Amino acid sequence: LLQGRIVLLDGWAPGSSFAAAGDYAMLASRFAPCELTDLESMKKGCIPIVPKVQGMDQKVFDPLSNSPYINGYKGLHEYYMSEADALKAATQENQEAFTKAKETIVKTLKKDYKSKLGEEIPADLLDKQLKGNEKYTKALQKLRDSVISDDMASCMERALKERNSEVAKNMLKNHIDLSTQFASNNWMSPSGKSTGQLYRELHFNQSYGKNLDKKDVFKLDLSKISNTRSSENSF
Numbered sequence: 414l415l416q417g418r419i420v421l422l423d424g425w426a427p428g429s430s431f432a433a434a435g436d437y438a439m440l441a442s443r444f445a446p447c448e449l450t451d452l453e454s455m456k457k458g459c460i461p462i463v464p465k466v467q468g469m470d471q472k473v474f475d476p477l478s479n480s481p482y483i484n485g486y487k488g489l490h491e492y493y494m495s496e497a498d499a500l501k502a503a504t505q506e507n508q509e510a511f512t513k514a515k516e517t518i519v520k521t522l523k524k525d526y527k528s529k530l531g532e533e534i535p536a537d538l539l540d541k542q543l544k545g546n547e548k549y550t551k552a553l554q555k556l557r558d559s560v561i562s563d564d565m566a567s568c569m570e571r572a573l574k575e576r577n578s579e580v581a582k583n584m585l586k587n588h589i590d591l592s593t594q595f596a597s598n599n600w601m602s603p604s605g606k607s608t609g610q611l612y613r614e615l616h617f618n619q620s621y622g623k624n625l626d627k628k629d630v631f632k633l634d635l636s637k638i639s640n641t642r643s644s645e646n647s648f
Contacts (some may be wrong), residue, residue: 432457437572441565443492443557445469451485455588460581461485462568464561466492472601476571476580482600483580484587486572488564492557499556507559514552519543 420431428450432438438454439462448468451461463469465488474480475487490502500508522542526534534542543549575581592598596609604611 428453429457432459435459436576437462437569439463439565439569440469441561442466442469443561448472452591452593455484455591458585458588460572460584462487462565462572464488464492464564465490471603475568476575476584482587484584484591486568488561488568490560490564492561494557494560496553496556499553499560502560502563503556504559504563507556511552511556515543515549518546518549518552522546 420435422431428438432454437460438450440448440450440454441464442448443466445463445466445468451463451469451473454461461469461473461484463473463485470487470491473485473487474482475485476483478487490498494502500511503511519539522539523534526532526538592600594607595612596607599605599607599610602608602611606614
């Protein structure tokens with residue numbers, strides 16, 4: 414369906430340029446504590462498709478959430494899910510592949526321990542050695558990636574089905590109205606408060622600080638900063 418219409422990037426890219434030309438931005442990150450790429454995409458009217466991970470989970474609102482700020486599609490899982498959750502969400506094929514790999518690793522660890530000490534390895538030690546085993550770590554990573562991949566594919570299917578629908582129009586409107594300013598980015602905060610409001614509450618309105626009036630405004634005096642660079646500071 415999308416043959417010849419997908420660009421796959423491995424590494425950094427001019428996100429703004431690609432977002433300006435694209436309809437969707439698939440951001441399959443394992444780790445995204447803050448994330449700006451999804452916001453860059455929205456600024457260009459490009460719909461982000463993301464996993465349920467950290468910063469992207471916080472500010473990408475899926476149509477299924479019934480949020481008034483719907484602006485993208487979001488999967489159901491994050492990368493750092495437990496083994497049990499990953500197995501529950503994975504396809505049967507991926508479940509079987511992981512289980513087989515894990516059983517082989519566990520068997521090897523048990524055999525090695527018994528051959529050296531002549532006794533069965535304690536359960537807690539086995540669990541510790543398993544989690545530190547590189548083969549197990551890679552197998553779990555592959556399992557988790559498969560879940561995220563399936564999530565992203567499901568989101569893409571929904572996005573294509575709802576293309577040019579009222580849902581897509583509402584997303585575009587929210588992209589146009591998107592505000593990331595210090596005093597008006599409350600829409601993407603779990604508390605419903607803007608960065609400015611949270612900053613004042615934390616740093617000034619506590620018992621050890623000064624209570625600021627709502628009309629107080631922070632300003633930087635840049636009048637003494639020269640527009641020219643002195644010869645001493647020149648490169």
